[in-house]
Amino acid sequence: MSSAPHWIEPHPHGIFVRPANAWIDPSRPVARALVTHGHADHARGGHEAVWATPETLAIINLRYGRYPGENAVDYGTTLDLNGVKVSFHPAGHVLGSAQIRMEYQGETVVVTGDFKRRPDPSCAPFEVVPCDIFITEATFGLPVFRHPPTSDEIGKLLGMRAAHPDRCVLVGAYALGKAQRVITELRELCYHEPIYLHGALEKMCALYADHGVDMGPLLPVAGTDKDDLRGAIILAPPSALADRWSRRLPDPITAMASGWMRVRARAQQRGVELPLIISDHADWDELTTTIREVAPKEVWITHGREEALLRWCELHQVKARALAMVGREEEEEEA
Amino acid sequence: MRAFASLVTQLGYTRSRNAKVALIADYLRATPDPDRGWALAALTGEADFAAVKSAAVRSMAMERVDPELFRLSRDFVGDTAETVALIWPEMAPPANDLRLADAVDAFAGVSRARAPALLGEYMDRLDSDGRYALIKLATGAMRVGISARLAKTAFAQGFGLDVDAVEEVWHALSPPYASLFAWGEGGPRPDPEGTPYFRPFMLAHPLEDGTVDLADYAAEWKWDGIRIQIVRVGNDTRLFSRGGDDISAAFPDIAAHMPVEGVFDGELLVRGAVQMGEAASFNALQQRLGRKTVSAKMLAEAPAFVRLYDLLIDGTEDLRLMPWSVRRERLEQRMAALPADRFDLSQIIAAQDFDELGRIRDGARDAAIEGVMLKRRDSLYVPGRRVGLWYKWKRDPLSADCVMMYAQRGSGKRSSFYSDYTFGCWTEDGELVPVGKAYSGFSDTELKWLDKFVRQNTLNRFGPVREVEKSLVLEVAFDSIHESKRHKSGIAMRFPRISRLRRDKPAAEADTVQTLKAFIT
Numbered sequence: 001m002s003s004a005p006h007w008i009e010p011h012p013h014g015i016f017v018r019p020a021n022a023w024i025d026p027s028r029p030v031a032r033a034l035v036t037h038g039h040a041d042h043a044r045g046g047h048e049a050v051w052a053t054p055e056t057l058a059i060i061n062l063r064y065g066r067y068p069g070e071n072a073v074d075y076g077t078t079l080d081l082n083g084v085k086v087s088f089h090p091a092g093h094v095l096g097s098a099q100i101r102m103e104y105q106g107e108t109v110v111v112t113g114d115f116k117r118r119p120d121p122s123c124a125p126f127e128v129v130p131c132d133i134f135i136t137e138a139t140f141g142l143p144v145f146r147h148p149p150t151s152d153e154i155g156k157l158l159g160m161r162a163a164h165p166d167r168c169v170l171v172g173a174y175a176l177g178k179a180q181r182v183i184t185e186l187r188e189l190c191y192h193e194p195i196y197l198h199g200a201l202e203k204m205c206a207l208y209a210d211h212g213v214d215m216g217p218l219l220p221v222a223g224t225d226k227d228d229l230r231g232a233i234i235l236a237p238p239s240a241l242a243d244r245w246s247r248r249l250p251d252p253i254t255a256m257a258s259g260w261m262r263v264r265a266r267a268q269q270r271g272v273e274l275p276l277i278i279s280d281h282a283d284w285d286e287l288t289t290t291i292r293e294v295a296p297k298e299v300w301i302t303h304g305r306e307e308a309l310l311r312w313c314e315l316h317q318v319k320a321r322a323l324a325m326v327g328r329e330e331e332e333e334e335a
Numbered sequence: 336m337r338a339f340a341s342l343v344t345q346l347g348y349t350r351s352r353n354a355k356v357a358l359i360a361d362y363l364r365a366t367p368d369p370d371r372g373w374a375l376a377a378l379t380g381e382a383d384f385a386a387v388k389s390a391a392v393r394s395m396a397m398e399r400v401d402p403e404l405f406r407l408s409r410d411f412v413g414d415t416a417e418t419v420a421l422i423w424p425e426m427a428p429p430a431n432d433l434r435l436a437d438a439v440d441a442f443a444g445v446s447r448a449r450a451p452a453l454l455g456e457y458m459d460r461l462d463s464d465g466r467y468a469l470i471k472l473a474t475g476a477m478r479v480g481i482s483a484r485l486a487k488t489a490f491a492q493g494f495g496l497d498v499d500a501v502e503e504v505w506h507a508l509s510p511p512y513a514s515l516f517a518w519g520e521g522g523p524r525p526d527p528e529g530t531p532y533f534r535p536f537m538l539a540h541p542l543e544d545g546t547v548d549l550a551d552y553a554a555e556w557k558w559d560g561i562r563i564q565i566v567r568v569g570n571d572t573r574l575f576s577r578g579g580d581d582i583s584a585a586f587p588d589i590a591a592h593m594p595v596e597g598v599f600d601g602e603l604l605v606r607g608a609v610q611m612g613e614a615a616s617f618n619a620l621q622q623r624l625g626r627k628t629v630s631a632k633m634l635a636e637a638p639a640f641v642r643l644y645d646l647l648i649d650g651t652e653d654l655r656l657m658p659w660s661v662r663r664e665r666l667e668q669r670m671a672a673l674p675a676d677r678f679d680l681s682q683i684i685a686a687q688d689f690d691e692l693g694r695i696r697d698g699a700r701d702a703a704i705e706g707v708m709l710k711r712r713d714s715l716y717v718p719g720r721r722v723g724l725w726y727k728w729k730r731d732p733l734s735a736d737c738v739m740m741y742a743q744r745g746s747g748k749r750s751s752f753y754s755d756y757t758f759g760c761w762t763e764d765g766e767l768v769p770v771g772k773a774y775s776g777f778s779d780t781e782l783k784w785l786d787k788f789v790r791q792n793t794l795n796r797f798g799p800v801r802e803v804e805k806s807l808v809l810e811v812a813f814d815s816i817h818e819s820k821r822h823k824s825g826i827a828m829r830f831p832r833i834s835r836l837r838r839d840k841p842a843a844e845a846d847t848v849q850t851l852k853a854f855i856t
Contacts, residue, residue: 143400144408144421262421263412264347265750273348308407315401 007084008102008109008133010300010323015111015135019104020081022051024111034086036113037097038063038176051079053088055096055211059176062207075124091115092126093280094177095208101129110294111135111302116279117286118150121184122177122213126290134296135323138304139281140259147259147283153276154185157233160253160274165231169274170252172238175201177280179235180208180215182257185278186233187216194219196229198236198245226250242271259283288312336433336461338366339374340468346479355481360493363516370435372511377477378486380578382510385475386442386450392419392470395451395458399424410799413750416474420467429462433469436511442473483578484719494519499535502718506579507532531566533579534598534647534655535718539708539725546689547726552709553659554684554692557727558642559617559705559815560604561624565589565641567596574603585626588639592677595669600645601681604703605637614642614703617829618817642681643670644708647716655716662716696730705814706730732812733854734834735760735846738767739807742789743800745774752782753789753801756833758809760824761847767805768824770851776812776832784836808837808845816854824848826855 009016014026022032029046036042036052038059043052049069052060057070073079075098078087088098093114100111110131117126140147161169173179179201186195194217197205202220209215221234230250240246241254259279260266267275282290287309291299299313299320306322313320342362349355359378363371376382396419397405405422412418438457445453454473458466471477484498487505491498496519507527508515514525563582564575572593574583583590586603593599605623607615619637623629646666647655654662670680684707686692696707706729714724737758745754755774759767777785792804812834819827826848 142408142411143404144412144418146421263750264417265413267348269751271350273350275348305407305411308404311401311403311407 007104007107008135010135010302010325012325014325015302015323017081017084017102020084020086020102022081024100025113032081034100035060036091036100036111037094039094039114042113051081051086053096053098056098057096058207058211059096059204062203063176089127089129090124092117092120092123095123095180095211095213097123099127099129101131107132109133109135110296112137114139114281115290116282117290118147120181120280121188122180122208128290128293130294130296132297133300134291134294134298135300135302136287136291136309137281138287138301138306138309140279140283141287141301141305141309143284143308145259145262145283146285147262147277147279150185150278151189153257153278154182154189156274157182157186157255157276158189158191160255161231161233164253167251167253168229168232168234168249169255170234170236170241170246170249171276172241172254172256172258172270172272173201173235174258175204175237178257178278179237180205180213181280182235182276182278183215183218184213187214191233192216193233196221196224196232196234198234198240200237200240201235221248238270288316291316291318336435336438336465336469337431338362339370339377339435340461340465342374343468343471343477343479344464346481352485355485356489356492359481359486359489363490363493368513368516369511372513372516373435373439375486375490375512376510377472378479378481379483380477381483382439382472382475384439384442384472386445386447387454387473389415389474389476391451392416392454392474395419395455396422410744413744416470416476417467419470420463423458423463423466425462426459429465430460431462431465433457433460433465435472438469438472490515490519499718500524502535506534506575529568531568531571531573533564533566533573533575533581535579536562536564536577536600537645537714537716537718537725538720539710539727540720540722542709542726542728547709549686549688549692551711551713552726553663553712554686555644555681555708555710556684556699556701556704557706557708557729558602558604558614558681559703560602560614560620560642563601563603563641564647565593565599565601567593567598569596582624585623585629586639587629588634589641589677592674594674595672596650597646597669598648599641599643599666600647601641601643601678603639603641605639607637610701610703614701616703616815616817618819618827638676640676641678643673643678644681645716658713658715659710660712696728699730704730729814732814732830732834733816734810734812735770735851736808736837736840736844737770737811738805738842738845739788739803739809740767740769740805741800741802742785749782752786754782754786756785756809758811759805760845760851762824763847763849768848769822770824770826770848771811771813771828771831773809773811773831773833776834777836781833781836806842808840808842809833810835810837816851818855824851826851 007018013028015024022034023030024034025036025042026033032049033047034051038056043060045064047067050067051071051073054072057072073088075088075090078085085103087101091097091099091113102109108131110129114137115126173182183195196219205218253273255274255276256272257276257278261275261277299318301309301322302325310320345358393415400422408422409418487501488498491501504525518524562577566573572590573581574586574590576582604614605620606612607619646662649665686695709726711724737760739756740759741757742753743755745752757769757772759769762768789801789803793801795802811831813828814830817827
């Protein structure tokens with residue numbers, strides 16, 4: 001790699017944009033932060049000034065409170081931060097998730113944050129933004145990760161529910177993004193029954209509804225009679241699957257919605273009976289297709305299975321480097 | 336194949352035994368012959384398809400995917416078959432139209448050279464679950480987390496039969512079990528009369544902390560060989576190992592010298608020169624295991640013999656529903672007809688009471704003695720383990736303090752954990768040399784701790800193996816120690832397992848190889 005310092009400086013705890021004097025998704029408090037999306041490994045508390053999409057700010061406000069200086073930036077609007085032109089573009093990951101495009105002295109850099117390519121009824125679709133340096137994630141950067149069509153997975157869920165009318169299906173789904181995705185995908189397949197929620201999911205689902213995402217009828221598990229939950233689909237954060245909380249449910253079939261469910265051992269370790277391969281991250285084909293479409297001069301990889309994606313870049317003669325960012329993917333359940 | 340693949344996948348995600356039994360039973364009832372028979376053979380481990388080696392499957396994948404990407408994927412997934420199934424490129428949505436029986440027939444008729452190409456053609460027709468099941472089938476390693484017993488139970492339950500009745504005839508039948516399914520559907524019970532076939536063994540529970548009254552129980556030595564069954568019908572003699580595998584070919588020195596018709600239960604041992612012609616350690620026996628043929632030199636150097644425990648069938652008379660004492664008497668009567676250099680009688684240990692038996696047990700230093708067996712004098716010969724009838728009372732394990740040197744990721748459920756540990760002891764020169772490898776004995780909580788220790792104390796990585804800081808002392812329990820030329824330390828442990836994590840003990844205070852050598856038997 002070139003030894004001359006670049007205006008974009010990757011550090012273990014974030015990406016520093018030197019001329020703008022701003023950090024992207026820093027994992028420690030800074031004066032000026034650009035935040036791609038609301039997941040905890042990207043959006044931390046304690047910053048002074050923050051730039052993010054309005055939806056991301058709303059999510060952060062709900063989860064962690066407010067920052068002193070909040071700057072809402074709509075998709076496609078261009079800002080000027082000390083001569084760096086900055087704009088936010090849909091990443092297709094969760095509501096409000098953005099890729100951050102930066103242009104400085106004729107060079108364009110895009111930071112994807114986390115992203116996926118397949119349609120998601122709960123957020124805006126990924127936009128291909130051409131650039132010179134493409135800074136990407138690689139959570140599912142191994143060729144064994146190929147997410148099947150989402151409708152197949154939702155079909156499995158509906159099939160399991162239909163086969164066990166006296167039980168319920170308990171789906172472990174991360175509170176921000178995955179839960180709302182599963183709900184809206186169910187609605188797409190014309191499932192109009194009330195969907196029951198663990199208390200930890202209620203506020204975020206309400207936030208999505210406030211932002212115009214049609215979630216259909218949602219009911220809290222708390223206060224619902226056990227017998228009324230027979231034949232129901234219930235969503236809970238993954239941590240609640242094996243918790244005492246689930247004892248109130250009628251003989252639940254444990255499901256989990258995550259890209260990791262592609263690997264048997266991952267599902268077995270968690271005691272999952274119905275693995276649903278539904279991910280908010282790009283799979284291997286999406287990662288490689290995206291690199292081809294964006295056609296950057298260089299690929300930088302923030303986190304995930306970077307070794308394999310580096311190898312792919314080498315095989316396809318794309319210049320690439322791994323940044324070894326820390327603290328990402330601590331919440332594996334989110335994938 | 337679709338139904339079978341779905342069964343294999345669902346079994347992988349089902350924890351409850353009853354639910355697994357129900358899944359298999361449903362499949363067997365809903366699937367036609369001969370597919371269900373081949374599936375049952377695969378689940379019970381009876382099907383010796385093994386048309387393709389695991390290494391061939393790996394190279395097939397590497398022809399289609401970059402080897403480096405394959406290697407990285409395999410390290411992450413932790414299972415070669417699954418990695419290949421997942422990574423296999425799909426050109427178009429697969430038709431998924433392969434029939435299980437057609438695949439089995441095709442593999443049975445194909446040459447070893449052409450088998451991988453055939454597997455490749457089939458893989459292109461299947462989805463990832465189908466590919467996974469097919470690879471498991473073609474390599475002969477199902478390992479779907481169910482025992483043969485469970486599959487037989489499912490069959491019995493699915494067709495309203497008694498599982499022990501199924502076990503009794505099981506080993507006389509072969510896949511795809513048309514006569515078995517016919518029986519299940521109301522036809523006659525298969526009649527294996529006149530063929531030498533394996534009868535299920537009676538097994539023992541460990542004697543935990545209790546004592547037994549020697550008036551009710553007879554004590555025998557528990558020999559550290561291989562439990563075998565000798566079946567002679569007409570002029571045909573067969574030797575079966577514990578799982579019912581026919582091992583006659585590896586032991587012609589036994590098979591050719593059994594003159595009495597019937598079914599005998601005993602321990603297969605070899606004579607060792609060091610032991611002055613008496614039973615040698617398991618190590619010596621091991622040299623003769625797993626061979627299709629055996630050389631004259633081996634027959635001379637390590638002659639086998641059988642120490643007889645029991646007589647199940649005398650001629651054609653079934654003794655199994657008679658008490659042990661009656662069977663024992665019958666066995667003693669038959670001994671005179673057997674060549675003494677090939678067959679001897681397991682001796683009853685004379686002890687006044689249980690305490691004396693304990694002292695006799697502790698005093699036994701014989702290399703081939705594992706402990707003591709206690710058999711209720713009135714026990715019938717019933718298959719499997721039954722409470723209160725037979726007990727095994729093993730000698731206390733030996734133990735040593737060793738230092739963790741390397742760790743490797745486990746497979747299957749443990750693929751994300753460093754769960755296999757190589758540990759070492761000190762030489763006189765102050766060097767640490769590996770003395771064994773263990774992957775059991777610790778709790779789930781300890782496993783999590785060990786995994787974290789490995790990750791935080793990694794010095795080097797060699798593929799899936801990590802070399803760790805030599806700081807953690809593991810107390811390792813083992814049954815015995817033998818000399819070994821294959822290991823740098825010159826010793827090999829039998830049944831090593833981690834008995835305790837000695838986080839309190841400095842590595843420098845771990846045991847020396849010299850100390851371990853004192854245990855050699």
